[in-house]
Ligand SMILES: Nc1ncnc2c1ncn2[C@@H]1O[C@H](COP(=O)(O)OP(=O)(O)OP(=O)(O)O)[C@@H](O)[C@H]1O
């Protein structure tokens with residue numbers, strides 16, 4: 001029943017919280033570019049990520065409807081397009097949508113009962129995405145009195161408090177942190193021991209390197225059904241073979257009808273067969 005626990009190589013699930021201007025978008029893009037080669041941004045902030053298009057190379061999908069299913073649709077499309085990193089900037093709009101839906105309802109208890117499963121489905125879709133995922137969340141801001149280092153007198157300073165999101169959502173992520181208005185990131189929760197309670201000024205390459213070191217320290221994670229499907233599709237498209245022809249080979253050779261039912265080794269063999277058939281035809 002029990003077996004020795006092993007750490008598998010994983011993909012990043014990172015929540016970046018902070019008030020407006022703290023650096024959520026910029027830092028997410030800066031970290032993303034050091035995590036992988038391609039980045040997809042799901043932008044809910046009226047094209048705010050695209051203001052950084054001259055500094056960072058990424059593709060963007062701008063959401064104007066914040067229903068969780070719209071986020072999930074964009075996540076699915078980004079997964080199918082095999083981006084290395086998906087940035088959701090920001091998730092707070094899904095929360096605003098939930099608040100709006102429930103405030104309109106006659107019976108808010110029943111309304112929350114309908115909305116909560118959608119919220120859960122969106123969280124599950126983020127956690128299951130076949131890419132590193134960085135999610136930004138706005139935080140409520142408050143003014144507090146802080147002793148000025150120059151005069152020693154208390155001066156008002158704007159700080160971020162709780163994320164504008166369902167309470168406790170940051171615990172769904174492997175690593176969560178809060179940015180302040182000096183672009184100083186404080187890691188508040190981390191499953192990566194190396195990053196626990198650390199701070200990072202202008203987070204970027206150095207933080208991404210430490211995250212990658214932690215993620216790659218383990219045995220390779222088993223290939224997902226989506227990844228197998230993507231490999232097979234790329235192989236058949238390269239040789240102009242239809243999905244039906246590939247299905248016939250799968251059924252004849254492996255008695256299976258979908259890539260999800262193949263092991264990674266069988267997937268390798270199927271791809272080798274597709275390539276061999278093509279070379280035999282063109283010879
Ligand atoms: N990691 C960083 N390294 C260097 N500069 C940064 C970093 N993060 C933020 N900045 C600076 O702070 C500015 C504001 O950052 P950004 O637009 O990311 O804020 P934001 O938190 O996304 O704000 P909003 O909630 O209004 O969208 C950037 O234009 C950049 O000049």
Ligand SMILES: [Mg+2]
Nearest residue numbers: 024025045048
């Ligand atoms: Mg932003």
